[in-house]
Amino acid sequence: MTNPDTSKPPGQADVRTVGSTDALPVAPALGLSLDAAQMPRKSTLVTHRILLISVLAIALGALAAWAAQLLMFMINVITDLAFYGRVSDVIGPTAREGSFVLSPAGNQLGAWVILIPAIGGLLAGIMARWGSRAIQGHGIPEAMEQILTNESNIPARMTWLKPVSSAFAIGTGGPFGAEGPIISTGGALGSLLGQLLHVTANERKVLLAAGAAAGMAAVFGAPVASLVLAVELLLFELRPRSLIPVALATVTAVGIRYATYGAAPVFPMPNVAEPGGMALISFVLIGAVVGFASVWVTKAVYGVEDLFAKLPIHWMWWPAIGALIAGFIGWIEPRTLGVGYDNIDALVQGHFGLTVLLSFGALKFISWVIALGSGTSGGTLAPLFMIGGSLGAVVGIGINHWLPGIHVNMGIAALVGMAAIFAGSSRALLTAVVFAFETTRQPAALLPLLGGCTAAYLISAVMMRNTIMTEKIARRGVRVPSEYAADYLDQVTVGTACARDVFSLRADQTLAEVRRWLSEGAPEAQHQGFPVVDASGKVCGVLTRRSLLDPQWHYTLTVGELVTRPPVMVKESHSLREAADHMVAEQVGRLIVVSQTAPHRLVGILTRGDILSAHARRLREARLKDRHIKLGKHRHPASPA
Numbered sequence: 001m002t003n004p005d006t007s008k009p010p011g012q013a014d015v016r017t018v019g020s021t022d023a024l025p026v027a028p029a030l031g032l033s034l035d036a037a038q039m040p041r042k043s044t045l046v047t048h049r050i051l052l053i054s055v056l057a058i059a060l061g062a063l064a065a066w067a068a069q070l071l072m073f074m075i076n077v078i079t080d081l082a083f084y085g086r087v088s089d090v091i092g093p094t095a096r097e098g099s100f101v102l103s104p105a106g107n108q109l110g111a112w113v114i115l116i117p118a119i120g121g122l123l124a125g126i127m128a129r130w131g132s133r134a135i136q137g138h139g140i141p142e143a144m145e146q147i148l149t150n151e152s153n154i155p156a157r158m159t160w161l162k163p164v165s166s167a168f169a170i171g172t173g174g175p176f177g178a179e180g181p182i183i184s185t186g187g188a189l190g191s192l193l194g195q196l197l198h199v200t201a202n203e204r205k206v207l208l209a210a211g212a213a214a215g216m217a218a219v220f221g222a223p224v225a226s227l228v229l230a231v232e233l234l235l236f237e238l239r240p241r242s243l244i245p246v247a248l249a250t251v252t253a254v255g256i257r258y259a260t261y262g263a264a265p266v267f268p269m270p271n272v273a274e275p276g277g278m279a280l281i282s283f284v285l286i287g288a289v290v291g292f293a294s295v296w297v298t299k300a301v302y303g304v305e306d307l308f309a310k311l312p313i314h315w316m317w318w319p320a321i322g323a324l325i326a327g328f329i330g331w332i333e334p335r336t337l338g339v340g341y342d343n344i345d346a347l348v349q350g351h352f353g354l355t356v357l358l359s360f361g362a363l364k365f366i367s368w369v370i371a372l373g374s375g376t377s378g379g380t381l382a383p384l385f386m387i388g389g390s391l392g393a394v395v396g397i398g399i400n401h402w403l404p405g406i407h408v409n410m411g412i413a414a415l416v417g418m419a420a421i422f423a424g425s426s427r428a429l430l431t432a433v434v435f436a437f438e439t440t441r442q443p444a445a446l447l448p449l450l451g452g453c454t455a456a457y458l459i460s461a462v463m464m465r466n467t468i469m470t471e472k473i474a475r476r477g478v479r480v481p482s483e484y485a486a487d488y489l490d491q492v493t494v495g496t497a498c499a500r501d502v503f504s505l506r507a508d509q510t511l512a513e514v515r516r517w518l519s520e521g522a523p524e525a526q527h528q529g530f531p532v533v534d535a536s537g538k539v540c541g542v543l544t545r546r547s548l549l550d551p552q553w554h555y556t557l558t559v560g561e562l563v564t565r566p567p568v569m570v571k572e573s574h575s576l577r578e579a580a581d582h583m584v585a586e587q588v589g590r591l592i593v594v595s596q597t598a599p600h601r602l603v604g605i606l607t608r609g610d611i612l613s614a615h616a617r618r619l620r621e622a623r624l625k626d627r628h629i630k631l632g633k634h635r636h637p638a639s640p641a
Helices: 049-084 110-130 140-149 158-171 179-196 201-220 223-235 240-261 277-309 315-332 341-348 354-373 381-402 410-426 429-440 443-463 511-519 545-549 576-586 608-623
Strands: 529-533 539-544 569-571 590-594 602-607
Touching: 049 110, 049 158, 049 179, 049 201, 049 240, 110 158, 110 315, 140 179, 140 201, 140 223, 158 179, 179 201, 179 381, 201 223, 201 240, 201 429, 223 240, 223 429, 277 315, 277 354, 277 381, 277 410, 277 443, 315 354, 341 381, 341 410, 354 381, 381 410, 410 429, 410 443, 429 443, 511 545, 529 545, 529 602, 539 545, 539 590, 569 576, 576 590, 576 608, 602 608
Parallel strands: 569 590
Antiparallel strands: 529 539, 590 602
């Protein structure tokens, strides 16, 4: 670091000598001091705000749990009334106890059952037209869109429109799950709470995710899977500020579920033995087959959506048409109607034979794809489980037939199929594995689940750009994060990236001296900004080349007289991420770098170009292919004769 020193003042017209305002933010001329220097905010993993958000998340978890129970109750009341002409199964002294979803499969309506789902589809279409079209579908894509594009602001009316429309659609036999609507409803409750309070956009996102995760946890008693779902599909980050509140919300929701209905697993299955090596390979194969099916299912859903979009009638009528087809299929195979959690029980317990698996799986697929593609309000998880579980069990039966010595367990085969189709269609790998485990509590199934779900995930990632969760919003131009990588800029310190060969100006130098030095054209004089230091070497600020050459300033002024604002500084130990955020916050393009131990001592200058150069190094490292250990014969130089 050097100081230019010239002494011949150039002739110059008399101009005003007031301070400039176009220089970079620098120290005031009222005594050269760093007391007012602008430093980046201290970066912390958590702040005191997390306590407030955690308390709100706990309350939200309780609210979402009761909302989930209310939704189940509404579905059961409508199902009991629509298919059995009573409400005694749900209300009254003879009502069934516990957390259950009433199945419409036992109805005695005959061909009249075709019309029942159409009524629910029509009501859902009417509510979508005069309420909000966002209630169509399973709700997770819409929540993702609000997080990514609208600062997690979900309209307040969604807190009741979504559950009511879903209750009518599912209660009248729609082939959907109840988990999607309650996830959407819980997210809407969290967003509403965040809109009523003074919180940041990130905090509102956390509340939205907490409500959504709590809703799912309340339905399935799966707190860890719900937390992971929030991370993989809603939060798009893995940070304490979000993990802690969401985890507390899911624990609260499951605690209420346990207190109300007990702690038994949602899908109980007989205890199974640890599979052998060949059986493990078989489960991975099952996952791969189901992975191909997950791609087909995703494409089929949106293909049906495109077909409905070509109909020459208003979209309000589409759900009724789709439900009419679902009702016809329900007449043929009643088990395709409604949520069908009892069918999942039968799958994991191995109660379905090959003929039932083939017919039920195929018909459930057709019914659900058409109904969901028509725009009816309902969830995806339970139907996917039934489709994937049926396919997994069929493949397992085939393996046992052709290779009987492997002994593939039918329950695990169905379970792997259930989880794998969700992992493939949504790319929520960890959610699928943990969810299948938490809802069955079979530790012997963990390894098959991990292998099968990973295989499905791989097939899906290779064959399909978007997922069943992201395709809808991707078509609307929303870019969804696909991976959670470490922030490279957060790993590089300012001290390793800044320019240390800096030419500084003395505060007592006149403009005449500096301008002469600039006019000489030396390489060190070509910079666009120059630090200013006082006689003791302490940093005063930065002046731009433009300010120094501005003709409005008289040549007799000193450099120190041009500084007008506190310096924008950063320490060597700060990360480039902190430095970049500091640049944006202070609206500057360069920062003074000072020593960690001596904060008044100039170390260098950090510019936007330095940050981009560090990012470019990361890209080169990611793309560079090199071999560090080379195998083979090494040639030794011949020894002198």
